Amino acid sequence: MTFRSRRRRRRTATLRAGTAALVLLSACLVAVAGPAHAAALPTGARSLESVSHPGRYVRHLNSLGRLDPVTSGSAAQTRLDATFTIVNGLASPACFSFQTRDGLFLRHRDWGLRGDANTGDTTFRADATFCAVDGSVAGSVSLASYNYPGRRIRHRDFALWLDTYQDTALFRADSSFRITAPWAPRTNRGPVIPGLFADPHITAFGGRYYLYPTTDGYAGWSGTYYKAFSSTDLVNWTDHGVILDHGPDVSWADNSAWAPAVAARNGRYYLYFSGGQATGDTTKHLGVAVADAPTGPFRDALGRALVRGDQFSGGQAIDPTVFTDDDGQSYLYWGQGVARAVPLNADMVSFDPARVRVVTPSGYNEAPFVFKRDGVYYFMWSENDTRSEDYRVAYATGSTPLGPWTKRGVVLQKRLEAGIKGTGHHSVVRAPGSDTWYVAYHRFAVPAGNGTNRETAVDRMEFAADGTIRPIVPTL
Ligand code: FUB
Numbered sequence: 001m002t003f004r005s006r007r008r009r010r011r012t013a014t015l016r017a018g019t020a021a022l023v024l025l026s027a028c029l030v031a032v033a034g035p036a037h038a039a040a041l042p043t044g045a046r047s048l049e050s051v052s053h054p055g056r057y058v059r060h061l062n063s064l065g066r067l068d069p070v071t072s073g074s075a076a077q078t079r080l081d082a083t084f085t086i087v088n089g090l091a092s093p094a095c096f097s098f099q100t101r102d103g104l105f106l107r108h109r110d111w112g113l114r115g116d117a118n119t120g121d122t123t124f125r126a127d128a129t130f131c132a133v134d135g136s137v138a139g140s141v142s143l144a145s146y147n148y149p150g151r152r153i154r155h156r157d158f159a160l161w162l163d164t165y166q167d168t169a170l171f172r173a174d175s176s177f178r179i180t181a182p183w184a185p186r187t188n189r190g191p192v193i194p195g196l197f198a199d200p201h202i203t204a205f206g207g208r209y210y211l212y213p214t215t216d217g218y219a220g221w222s223g224t225y226y227k228a229f230s231s232t233d234l235v236n237w238t239d240h241g242v243i244l245d246h247g248p249d250v251s252w253a254d255n256s257a258w259a260p261a262v263a264a265r266n267g268r269y270y271l272y273f274s275g276g277q278a279t280g281d282t283t284k285h286l287g288v289a290v291a292d293a294p295t296g297p298f299r300d301a302l303g304r305a306l307v308r309g310d311q312f313s314g315g316q317a318i319d320p321t322v323f324t325d326d327d328g329q330s331y332l333y334w335g336q337g338v339a340r341a342v343p344l345n346a347d348m349v350s351f352d353p354a355r356v357r358v359v360t361p362s363g364y365n366e367a368p369f370v371f372k373r374d375g376v377y378y379f380m381w382s383e384n385d386t387r388s389e390d391y392r393v394a395y396a397t398g399s400t401p402l403g404p405w406t407k408r409g410v411v412l413q414k415r416l417e418a419g420i421k422g423t424g425h426h427s428v429v430r431a432p433g434s435d436t437w438y439v440a441y442h443r444f445a446v447p448a449g450n451g452t453n454r455e456t457a458v459d460r461m462e463f464a465a466d467g468t469i470r471p472i473v474p475t476l
Contacts, residue, residue, distance in 0.1 A: 039132040039141050041096050043086050043194045043239065045182035050155060051140050052173035057082040057183065058153075058160065060100055065113030065153075065160030070183055079183035086179075087195030090118060090217050091129035091146050093227060093242050098130070099195070101184060103448025106130075108145060113153060113160035118196075120219030120452050135176030142175045153177075188476040191445070191455035193229050193237050198386075198454035199259040199367065199425040201321070202440035205269075205294045207432050209234055211440060212243075212260040212271070216454045222255045226273065228295045234438060234458050243296030244289050246275055250300050253287060254278035256318075259367065259425065262294065263322035263330060263348065270348045271298045272306070272320035272332065283309035284318045286334055288349050301349045307334065312356060314338045316366075321427070322348075323370035323401060331401050333359070336366035339381065341402050361396050361405050367425040370401060373435075376467055379405050382424035387451025389414050389421035393441065395469060411461075412441060412472040419446050420474045422454065428461060437461040439472055446476060 048058040050067050057070045059082035070082045080101045089095035090105065098106040104115035107128035118124060129146035130153065136142070143153040144165075151162045154175035165171065191197075197213035204210070211229040214221070225245040229237040244260075246253045253275025260273045271289040276282065285305035289298035309317045315338025322344065324330040330344040332351060342356040359379070367382040380395040392413035396405035414421045426441035439461040442454040449455065462470045 037134050038094070039134055041086050041132050041141065041179060043088070043096075045083055045085050045184075045186055045190075045194075047082050047180045047183045048084070048177040049180050050174075051135060051137055051176035051178060052170075053155075056155075056158070057180075058084070058106075058177065060104070060106070060115040063104075063114045063116070065106060065115070067155040067158045067160060074183075076184070083182040083184040085190075085194050088197075088215070088227070088239075089129040089131075089146065090125035090196075091122075092131075093215075093225065095129045095131040095146050096143075097128050097195070103445060103453075108148075108151075108153075108162040111151075111162045113162065117448060118217055118453055120217055125217065135178075136169070136172035137176065140176040140178050142172070143177070189235070190476070192234065192440075192458050193239070193456055195455070196445060196449075196453055197227075197456045198442040199319070200440040200442060200456040201259075201261040201427045202429045202438065202458065203262060203427070204429055204432050205264055208232055208294075209429065210262065210294050211237065211456065212262050213442075213456055214258050214260070216442075216452060219452060221258060221452060223257050224255050225257055226260045226271070230295065240295040243291070244271060244273065244298040249289070249298070250275060250287060252277075252304055253285065256284055258284075259319045261321045261427070263324060264294070265324070265330065265346075265348050268292060268348075269294050269296075269298075270301070270322070271296075272322060272334075274318040274320065275305075284316050285309045286317050286320050290349070306349065311353070312338075312340060315340070319367045319425070321367075321369050323372070325372065325401055329401075331370070333368040333370060335360075335368065339364050339368050341368075357402055359403050359405065361394075361407055363394055363407070369427050371428050371430075372401075373430075373437075373463070374467060377401055377403075378428075378469070379403065380411075380426065380428070382426070383410070384424075385451070386422065386424060386454075389416075389444065391422040391424035391451075393424055393426050393439075393472075397467070408468055411469045412439065412474065414443075415474050418474070418476055420444075420476065422449075422451065423457075423474050437463070441474075443474065 050056045056067045084098040090097045105128040126147035130143035132141045145151045152175040196217035198216040199214040201212040215223040228240040231237045256276035258274040286307035288306045290301040291298040316336040320334040339360040342351045369380045394410045396407045398405045422444040445455040
């Protein structure tokens, strides 16, 4: 074991000890307080009704958290302010965050609850994450602070506070909420998976669709783990939880868990991913992990990078994708700034470095994706910077998986009249057994998102009779 990996294991052990201490602290509080089991919440649009004051709901008003009456006769703005999208916890996938309809997150500050924009820093993410435990009556929940587990959201004078838990009937009732249908249901489809997820890789295995995104919402894209989602209809998605976490699972990468892509071969599933280190060294590397099921758990296949960031001159080693041709040969593509491609060996975890080719088309920035239709190879990519509202998707065609490529142009870009910006880092899937195609991509979260607060959308992708891709219309 190297010094670095020993240090790494120590850090993981320290983190685990910290987590254990938090759990122990919660357990002690629970011992005083009575049972408070971790509870699962449905993600998606919901409202939260007070247990002690039925008819009053959690809402925000002038940025402050309140508990106010809401009825079907309430003003539209009141119903909107009392509707939250329950999402993956910004600080932990084991807990939850609450996104307002205007794109803010419920967080505590000076022990008061308020709605603020996600800065992506560690403090904000922790302040905006709450862990669900059983509430005072069956079917209700209580929300414990992620970073102050002894405190819970409760109402006092109809304002929302993060107060220290008290083992009284009054506190228990004032800190318990029923999760109800949303007061303001969405009139559009919204992101396909609630919350902040970018760089979606969509694929189909065994007649089921899978989505593998980057977990977003972190300043500097410093996220550390990947989740998997699956669906039969591209509308209703099951969250399969964390499938790979750089913390405990990858010895050579700490953060920058970006842009996963999964390929299947011989009954095994290979997850290609980007990773960086927390040492001040900003170099990114590509890794590969393997699992027996598309939802993992994945384990690092090599214990080292598959492509080191300094292995080839020029460009960043990020954004991997794999295309497998009809003859069974798989190809790995990757790169920001420079696009590279190489045939993978049959083991899917090695290649001959001498066979790596630069295949950068004009306008290319990152996020390569390759598929084949009617004997034509399509090479697609993202142009501009992911922080720009002009981040967009372009493509080229060729007669081999390695080009040469003929650029065909931009096919997916912002739609300002619908409030859609920064549409890029996409992937494409064919509906099994058909010639119906879909594209998954990310956009700035609607509303109020930006280049580190992105969400995942899926739309139809159609072809003209000559095989060119019709302009894709991004929809809300
Ligand atoms: O999500 C982090 C990075 O942003 C990806 O690797 C890029 O493609 C861009 O989407």
